[in-house]
Amino acid sequence: MILSPTTDAVMLEARAATFAKRSIKTESKREAIDLAIRCIDLTTLEGRDTPGRVVTLCAKALAPGEGAPPVAAVCVYPNLVEVAKAALVGSRVAVASVATSFPSGLSSLTVRLADTRAALDAGADEIDMVIDRGAFLAGDEARVAREIAAVKDVCGAVHLKVILETGELGSYDAIRRASDIALKNGADFIKTSTGKIGTSATLPTALVMCEAIRDFQRRTGERRGLKIAGGVRTTKSAIAYLVLVAETLGDAWLDPALFRIGASALLDDLLMQRQSGRTGRYASVDYFPKD
Amino acid sequence: MSLLTYAPALESTAPAKIAERYDHFIGGKWTPSASGTTFFTTNPATEAPIAQVASGDPRDIDRAVAAARTAYDKYWKSMRPAERAKYIYRIARAITERSRELAIVETIDGGKPIKESRDFDIPQAAAHFFYYAGWADKLSWALRAGRIPESLGVVGAIVPWNFPLLMAAWKIAPAIACGNTIVLKPAETTPLTALFLAQIIEDADLPPGVVNVVTGDGATGAALVAHGDVDKIAFTGSTEVGKIIQRTIAGTEKSLTLELGGKAANIVFADASLDQAVEGVVNGIYFNQGHVCCAGSRLLVQENVHDAVVERLRERIGTLRLGNPLDKNTDIGAINSRAQHQKILELIASGVAEGATLVQAQAELPEAGFWIPPSFFTGVSPALRIAKEEIFGPVLSIMTFRTADEAIEKANNTPYGLSAGVWTDKGAKSMYVAQRLRAGVVWCNTFNQFDPSSPFGGYRESGFGREGGIAGLEAYLADK
Numbered sequence: 001m002i003l004s005p006t007t008d009a010v011m012l013e014a015r016a017a018t019f020a021k022r023s024i025k026t027e028s029k030r031e032a033i034d035l036a037i038r039c040i041d042l043t044t045l046e047g048r049d050t051p052g053r054v055v056t057l058c059a060k061a062l063a064p065g066e067g068a069p070p071v072a073a074v075c076v077y078p079n080l081v082e083v084a085k086a087a088l089v090g091s092r093v094a095v096a097s098v099a100t101s102f103p104s105g106l107s108s109l110t111v112r113l114a115d116t117r118a119a120l121d122a123g124a125d126e127i128d129m130v131i132d133r134g135a136f137l138a139g140d141e142a143r144v145a146r147e148i149a150a151v152k153d154v155c156g157a158v159h160l161k162v163i164l165e166t167g168e169l170g171s172y173d174a175i176r177r178a179s180d181i182a183l184k185n186g187a188d189f190i191k192t193s194t195g196k197i198g199t200s201a202t203l204p205t206a207l208v209m210c211e212a213i214r215d216f217q218r219r220t221g222e223r224r225g226l227k228i229a230g231g232v233r234t235t236k237s238a239i240a241y242l243v244l245v246a247e248t249l250g251d252a253w254l255d256p257a258l259f260r261i262g263a264s265a266l267l268d269d270l271l272m273q274r275q276s277g278r279t280g281r282y283a284s285v286d287y288f289p290k291d
Numbered sequence: 292m293s294l295l296t297y298a299p300a301l302e303s304t305a306p307a308k309i310a311e312r313y314d315h316f317i318g319g320k321w322t323p324s325a326s327g328t329t330f331f332t333t334n335p336a337t338e339a340p341i342a343q344v345a346s347g348d349p350r351d352i353d354r355a356v357a358a359a360r361t362a363y364d365k366y367w368k369s370m371r372p373a374e375r376a377k378y379i380y381r382i383a384r385a386i387t388e389r390s391r392e393l394a395i396v397e398t399i400d401g402g403k404p405i406k407e408s409r410d411f412d413i414p415q416a417a418a419h420f421f422y423y424a425g426w427a428d429k430l431s432w433a434l435r436a437g438r439i440p441e442s443l444g445v446v447g448a449i450v451p452w453n454f455p456l457l458m459a460a461w462k463i464a465p466a467i468a469c470g471n472t473i474v475l476k477p478a479e480t481t482p483l484t485a486l487f488l489a490q491i492i493e494d495a496d497l498p499p500g501v502v503n504v505v506t507g508d509g510a511t512g513a514a515l516v517a518h519g520d521v522d523k524i525a526f527t528g529s530t531e532v533g534k535i536i537q538r539t540i541a542g543t544e545k546s547l548t549l550e551l552g553g554k555a556a557n558i559v560f561a562d563a564s565l566d567q568a569v570e571g572v573v574n575g576i577y578f579n580q581g582h583v584c585c586a587g588s589r590l591l592v593q594e595n596v597h598d599a600v601v602e603r604l605r606e607r608i609g610t611l612r613l614g615n616p617l618d619k620n621t622d623i624g625a626i627n628s629r630a631q632h633q634k635i636l637e638l639i640a641s642g643v644a645e646g647a648t649l650v651q652a653q654a655e656l657p658e659a660g661f662w663i664p665p666s667f668f669t670g671v672s673p674a675l676r677i678a679k680e681e682i683f684g685p686v687l688s689i690m691t692f693r694t695a696d697e698a699i700e701k702a703n704n705t706p707y708g709l710s711a712g713v714w715t716d717k718g719a720k721s722m723y724v725a726q727r728l729r730a731g732v733v734w735c736n737t738f739n740q741f742d743p744s745s746p747f748g749g750y751r752e753s754g755f756g757r758e759g760g761i762a763g764l765e766a767y768l769a770d771k
Contacts, residue, residue, distance in 0.1 A: 006562070006563075021406065
């Protein structure tokens with residue numbers, strides 16, 4: 001495994017801050033909103049998830065409202081994959097399932113692989129796995145690498161997103177290292193967070209991961225994707241991530257095939273901003289159905 | 292339209308009320324030139340005239356110096372320092388309150404991107420007034436123990452066009468905090484924010500003559516330098532003019548501080564975080580179109596990462612947005628003047644003629660105005676003009692080195708010594724190099740960081756005296 005470059009926090013954060021300062025207005029803003037909607041993995045990952053709730057979410061994923069485009073995928077726990085699959089049948093909206101003992105990943109590899117197989121058997125189009133942060137932080141990179149490769153092996157052609165849980169990794173250097181390991185061992189996407197801990201996606205974190213994706217492409221010619229998750233609730237912050245991706249990876253990555261936002265509440269804000277962009281007025285939040 | 296082609300996001304110019312004509316601000320009164328002559332200040336992004344400005348001659352300088360002398364003797368010298376501080380705080384607050392307006396005027400008059408005038412120039416100018424206001428009644432602690440601080444008298448300040456309001460603040464704030472009065476001569480191409488500052492000072496009710504602004508060109512500045520009743524000259528500008536000033540005042544009792552040119556080295560070691568180093572290189576040379584005396588205009592990169600750095604830099608300059616400086620998304624604004632534009636083009640041509648390889652961002656240049664896309668040269672030998680002369684534009688010269696000692700030698704191999712940058716992941720190495728660089732400021736793993744509490748100034752032909760911090764007070768105090 002090649003060495004990972006170091007990342008210095010000062011200029012990384014300075015650069016990351018510039019993305020949020022881009023002023024995306026009028027036509028560009030309308031485009032950005034629809035792009036953001038198309039890149040959403042509309043997510044529900046709660047202990048209280050029910051088939052009914054997932055069906056509702058799927059309906060919203062297909063037709064967010066007011067002519068907005070469908071989202072990229074619906075993201076659920078393995079037990080609800082079948083429900084989502086049925087609700088989305090015939091559409092281009094994918095079903096993503098978290099697996100590998102989400103969110104901690106702390107069960108045996110056998111169990112985690114079985115978890116993955118169960119999600120695949122239920123029809124999942126995409127798998128969002130978590131890495132074993134304990135192993136990574138303890139320095140056992142080889143084990144992390146092996147396990148990612150094993151999950152990818154089970155997934156075969158099915159898209160694998162590897163969740164690094166960056167908020168637990170402790171430094172930008174570690175985030176870069178984990179990104180490189182994941183990309184090397186079969187991740188189709190690298191993903192920031194589970195959304196289950198306090199610190200989720202941040203702009204500097206996403207920038208480090210984009211640099212890893214860019215360098216991987218330079219080395220291998222292969223394009224891999226980025227998924228940011230957790231904490232992206234407003235149109236403004238979603239657009240800052242689009243700007244980040246556009247300015248570091250380029251236009252080609254502004255596509256749900258290579259960029260996703262894992263979110264739930266974000267969609268409502270995008271729809272509200274979308275409408276105000278078209279009518280010039282903000283409607284009451286009660287005009288937008290809650291799921 | 293791709294998301295990458297951001298729709299224009301223009302700052303409204305409505306808050307900035309620019310008059311058609313400006314007189315000098317002398318003794319608290321707006322005073323036309325004795326000669327009655329004026330000149331136009333123009334917008335370098337459009338070449339359109341903005342306003343007519345009084346052109347000062349020795350008579351105007353004489354009136355301004357007399358007003359400053361009167362104000363010094365009558366009010367300012369003997370005012371309780373805490374009272375002086377109140378006035379300076381008032382100026383600081385007014386700059387903050389009018390920051391949007393000042394940012395717009397700075398951008399229209401000088402061509403710099405609105406995001407820079409908004410986020411850097413104006414807040415920094417306010418910060419300098421706030422900082423030195425705090426010192427006014429604490430000057431007994433400014434000098435070494437046993438020495439008593441005493442003001443100098445009348446200060447003549449001449450400032451350049453690259454950071455017009457900020458450079459005015461760098462001079463005025465410490466000068467008046469220390470009890471001096473001042474005559475400011477702003478640059479010919481960018482006089483407006485100094486005149487707006489004069490309005491602020493008028494509104495702040497400073498005693499008449501404490502701060503005077505006389506506009507004009509180099510001849511106006513020369514008259515100020517030559518004036519017999521000026522006690523101190525504070526100049527920021529070119530080394531060439533700095534030398535003339537030093538010759539002019541030789542043998543007089545005037546004291547002098549000079550902040551002049553530079554040809555700073557940004558040294559990137561192979562173990563640096565390269566993406567972040569490239570950010571620093573970009574900031575170092577393309578900030579304010581490279582119109583920065585401390586710009587990192589020579590990139591010394593360790594030879595085994597040369598190609599990796601150049602590749603990153605080439606990609607990165609492709610994302611810099613050149614255009615209307617009032618667009619909030621503009622990264623690279625207009626070159627300040629036709630003369631500067633010509634000078635930069637001439638130096639770029641010399642680099643090509645002398646055999647270096649030019650790389651420029653593919654930017655569409657507006658038809659009117661003065662523009663130069665972000666540029667760098669590879670294959671630069673230290674003997675080339677582009678490696679030696681201050682270009683003062685968005686043009687970087689890239690050279691390589693093998694060892695730390697070679698990097699230090701190359702970095703110091705210049706008559707200048709204003710700033711330098713060191714990029715390495717190893718703390719001990721950055722200290723080793725920083726200690727051996729003959730430059731007034733050395734930034735490690737960052738660049739262009741400024742704070743009013745941090746002294747700034749040069750070695751050798753970059754000038755002498757420090758601005759900012761406690762050291763900045765010494766330039767405006769005599770010691771007994």
